[in-house]
Amino acid sequence: MNQKIVLITGCSSGIGLALAVRIAKDEKKRFIVYATMRNLGKAEALVEAAGRTLGRTLVIKQLDVCNEDSIKACVASLPDGKLDILISNAGMGLVGPIECQSMEEMKAVMDTNFFGLVRLLKEILPDMKKRKSGHIVVISSVMGIQGILFNDIYAASKFAVEGFCESMAVQAMRFNLNISLIEPGPVVTEFEHKVYEEGMKTDLSKADKVTADMFTNIYMKNFKQIYESLGQTPEDIAEHTHKIITMDNPPFRHQTNTLYTPMTTLKYADPSGDLPIDTFYKMVFEHDKVFNASLNFLKLLRWRTRKSFAIDKDKSNS
Numbered sequence: 298m299n300q301k302i303v304l305i306t307g308c309s310s311g312i313g314l315a316l317a318v319r320i321a322k323d324e325k326k327r328f329i330v331y332a333t334m335r336n337l338g339k340a341e342a343l344v345e346a347a348g349r350t351l352g353r354t355l356v357i358k359q360l361d362v363c364n365e366d367s368i369k370a371c372v373a374s375l376p377d378g379k380l381d382i383l384i385s386n387a388g389m390g391l392v393g394p395i396e397c398q399s400m401e402e403m404k405a406v407m408d409t410n411f412f413g414l415v416r417l418l419k420e421i422l423p424d425m426k427k428r429k430s431g432h433i434v435v436i437s438s439v440m441g442i443q444g445i446l447f448n449d450i451y452a453a454s455k456f457a458v459e460g461f462c463e464s465m466a467v468q469a470m471r472f473n474l475n476i477s478l479i480e481p482g483p484v485v486t487e488f489e490h491k492v493y494e495e496g497m498k499t500d501l502s503k504a505d506k507v508t509a510d511m512f513t514n515i516y517m518k519n520f521k522q523i524y525e526s527l528g529q530t531p532e533d534i535a536e537h538t539h540k541i542i543t544m545d546n547p548p549f550r551h552q553t554n555t556l557y558t559p560m561t562t563l564k565y566a567d568p569s570g571d572l573p574i575d576t577f578y579k580m581v582f583e584h585d586k587v588f589n590a591s592l593n594f595l596k597l598l599r600w601r602t603r604k605s606f607a608i609d610k611d612k613s614n615s
């Protein structure tokens with residue numbers, strides 16, 4: 298059987314872990330998954346979830362997306378040094394007012410979320426081009442298309458990813474390569490806990506009172522509720538991504554959360570860009586009045602884009 302080689306980054310927890318297990322457990326055994334993580338000391342959860350697939354359709358390797366040597370060594374250790382599908386998932390969040398964040402913290406986010414992808418592609422693209430075959434799947438975010446209050450640097454890193462991939466997509470097409478951006482809304486993983494814990498520890502002494510109050514009493518106060526009401530599971534994201542990699546013509550963009558779609562649609566509905574900003578402003582500053590109403594409104598507005606509908610309905614490839 299001609300099994301496809303899949304390399305996934307950031308598999309120690311969350312979406313990466315769920316992806317590795319879902320794809321390794323593919324019903325038709327179409328894939329060999331190289332599930333990578335920067336610290337192999339964190340492999341226990343994946344080993345447990347992988348079960349019988351470990352050493353069969355799932356292999357665990359070290360890879361740090363911020364370290365070129367580690368990427369080169371990992372790719373060189375693959376059979377014939379080749380891979381068919383890259384899933385760039387490793388990433389980190391950062392919330393808070395920028396005046397309270399150090400340049401080092403901000404650079405770490407860009408280095409991981411954006412340059413991590415660039416480093417991976419520099420390594421694997423030449424061979425994919427030579428073979429005129431390959432699929433690059435990137436776990437982006439709805440924040441790759443729409444900024445959210447106090448996520449300035451994180452959203453910028455995901456916008457960078459999207460701009461990079463959009464530019465790259467035309468060249469990729471010339472070589473018969475596919476690129477797909479997966480755009481989840483909130484997903485309940487370590488990411489949520491890390492961002493919340495770090496957010497709560499923010500030293501707000503450099504922020505003015507209005508900003509500090511907005512961050513503490515609006516953003517952080519409602520953070521958990523957003524994840525509780527809109528959050529998907531990492532397994533949901535893995536299921537969507539599994540569908541994307543088994544499609545004949547995978548889409549360039551795919552949002553996983555139909556509850557969130559109305560928010561991102563606001564951006565396309567108004568070329569001036571004011572509609573989403575005004576709407577977020579109302580959600581934030583009139584949130585006592587409209588916050589719960591807004592969430593209910595999102596639920597009422599729940600609708601499916603043609604693409605996600607097609608994916609939900611596409612049972613033929615699974």
Ligand SMILES: NC(=O)C1=CN([C@@H]2O[C@H](COP(=O)(O)OP(=O)(O)OC[C@H]3O[C@@H](n4cnc5c(N)ncnc54)[C@H](OP(=O)(O)O)[C@@H]3O)[C@@H](O)[C@H]2O)C=CC1
Nearest residue numbers: 307309310311312335361362387388438483484486487488
């Ligand atoms: N959770 C959410 O709400 C959403 C998440 N996303 C995106 O999904 C992706 C996965 O996040 P999620 O599963 O939620 O969060 P987790 O924190 O659970 O997982 C992040 C993974 O990335 C790894 N990682 C971080 N830095 C590096 C690095 N330098 N090299 C290799 N691996 C690294 C972490 O490893 P380690 O354990 O060593 O830190 C961990 O395995 C991210 O790109 C994130 O931006 C998108 C939309 C929503």
Ligand SMILES: CC1=C(/C=C/C(C)=C/C=C/C(C)=C/C=O)C(C)(C)CCC1
Nearest residue numbers: 438440446482483515516519520523581
């Ligand atoms: C908490 C909060 C908000 C929304 C937060 C959201 C929607 C977070 C999404 C996180 C994602 C998608 C992370 C990963 O990529 C609002 C609406 C601004 C109102 C104020 C409080």
